[in-house]
Amino acid sequence: MQIDQQPAYLLHARPYRETSLMIEAYTRDHGRVGLVARGVRRERSRLPRGLLQPLQPLLLSWFARGELGTLTAAEAAGAPIALGGDALFAAIYVNELVLRLSGRNDAHAEGFASYALCLARLAEEPAAAWTLRRFERDFLADLGYALALTQAADGRPVEAGADYAYDPDSGALAWREGTRWPAVRGAALLALARDEIPAAEQLAQLRRVVRATVRHLLGGELNAWSMAMRPASNEPRG
Template sequence: MRIEQQPAFILHARPYRETSLLLEAFTRDHGRVGLVARGVRRERSRMPRGVLQPLQPLLLGWIARGELGTLTGAEAASTPFALSGEALLAAIYINELVLRLSGRNDIHADAFAAYALCLARLADNADMAWTLRRFERDLLADLGYALALTHTVGGTPIEADVDYAYDPDAGAREWRVGSIQPRVAGGALLALDLDESPTADQLAQLRRLVRAVVRHLVGGELNAWALSARPSGSAPA
């Protein structure tokens, strides 16, 4: 099957054989796809290697054959998102999140739109922690792992002035002394559900909650978490 002019972003690229690249691309209509960009590491490649960079909105073409497709075309759809410092670390984090949580060839058009919006907000210097929490919420929902933000495990409505223990495998339970799950205020859960900016303390609680959920889903840690924990990296991922 031949695909043409597909909106996409490169999530990851690595050398493949002597002259090629192996790409993981996030596309609007085909989800995450693996592509071989043959010969692009040659000096006189017909396809400019420089366009195959993360954070660059692209239009890609490829021939789909089995697990890996063959890239046939790539062009910039618009200017790259100019990100540096903490915003760049945040972009590295969301790339890894998509890579680790999504399956190849599973279509997630809403997640693709949320990804592009997240990059645009980071480039516009929007509140970084809130931008990431909104993206995580939307990505998890579209992938089938929606956060339980309005009702407890038992089905009772979340109350803003009550604290909860959030079980990554089940949802929220009223907090009890000795609970080992992340503690989060009901107001934080409701704010995320309503898309209303939480307080700084609530954002920190939601960060811990999402980390626990992601850790549960991928079975371990993300590389981006270690990167942001270094003295020079403080992105709220």
């Protein structure tokens, strides 16, 4: 089956055989797809090697057969997104999150839109932490793993002034000393639900909540988490 002119971003690419690339692309209508770009590493290739980079909005065409497709065409769908410093590290984290959590050929148009919006915000806004929390909230929800932000595990409404422990399976539990789950203020959960940026300390709490949730879903760590990080008050790198 031939797929033409599909909006996409590259999540990852690695050499394949002597002259090709194996790429993982995140597409609007087909979700994450694995593609082989044959011969693209030759000096003279019909495929534009320079376009096959992360943070470049693309239109991809491929022939799908089995789990891996064959890339047949690629063209730019806009200017590359220029990121540096903390914003670049944040984008690396976002790419790995999408790569690890999304299934191949499982379309999530809203998740794709959230991803594109996240990259645009990272390019425009100096602080990455709030952009990441908003993306994580929307992306997890689109995959069916929505964070419980307004209702506690006991069925009661989350209270802004209460402290909770966030269990990825159950949601917000009344805080108890010695719990293994991250502590979070009710006001932080409600702020994320309302799309209102919380205080820096609460933003850091939300980061720990999301990290615990992702770790629970994956059964392990993300490589991006091992990168050098700034103090927790800013914490822009995922």
